Amino acid sequence: MPLPEDLESCRLCSERFVTTHTAHRPKPVVWFRPGAPILVASQAPGLRAHTSGKPFDDPSGVRLRDWMGVGEETFWNKDHVAIVPMGFCFPGYDLKGSDLPPPRLCAATWRDAALAHVGQPQVRLLIGGYAQDWHLGKGRVTDRVRDWRALAPRVFCLPHPSWRNTGWIKRHPWFETDVLPTLRTAIQDALTR
Ligand code: SF4
Known part of the structure; x- marks a missing residue:
């Protein structure tokens, strides 16, 4: 391996x-080290992360940190948060300016080794369909997020925090009222252990 x-x-x-x-x-964009209590299993770096070398260095990151209830200092501390995407490189845009999917080859080549390197995080955030399918098998993001009680507080399935999902968040108000408070508590517990 x-x-x-x-x-x-x-x-x-x-x-x-x-x-x-x-x-x-x-x-x-490699952003993990052994022993982090929180795993962010995400999709792939965006263009800004590709440029800066920092994952979630964009408005999606601002929203994700708000969901988690942590500031930049905690989020970008590799002793606290390991960020292991399905594709470690920015996959590029298609002709319409949409993100291309993470190359399957990346998870096939690197994912097991990267996760083994991180160890056993206390809380795992599975962000978006690609990461959720890899970790849990095929399913629908909305169903998984709605079913959050089945896996919390060790695992949380989340939609991608992209602005593209602002409509989804508005259509599913229980996400902010029910899921996020539990997620923030789980994150704080993991950080203070
Ligand atoms: S497999 Fe592709 S996406 Fe993954 S690290 Fe290598 S070049 Fe980047």
């Missing part, structure tokens, strides 16, 4: 990325 140390130099998707609308090169 490849070691996470090799991950930063991975260029397996060079040919794939050069054919995207953004025609960029691979640049893995």
Whole structure:
């Protein structure tokens, strides 16, 4: 199994990325170390994270930190939060400007090793359909988020915090009133243990 140390130099998707609308090169955003009590299992870095090298360095990150009830200092502290996406590189945009999916090859190559490297986090956030399908098998994001009591407080399925899901959040007010307070309590418990 490849070691996470090799991950930063991975260029397996060079040919794939050069054919995207953004025609960029691979640049893995590696943001985890052993022992973090919180795992953010996410989708893939956005363009801003690709540029800065920091995951969730964008409005999605602002929203995610609000959901978690933590500030930047805690969120970007690798001793607190391990961020392990389904694709470690920005996958690029399609012609309509939408994010392309994370390359399947990435999770197949790196995910087991990266998760083993992190260890046994106390709380796992599964963000979006790609991460949820990988960890739990096929299912619908809305059903999983609605069914949050089945896995809380160790696992929380969340929609992607992108502005594209603002309508979803408005249509499902129980997410903010019921799920988020429990999530924030679980995060605080994990951080203070
Ligand atoms: S997305 Fe994953 S597999 Fe592809 S180049 Fe980046 S690190 Fe490597």
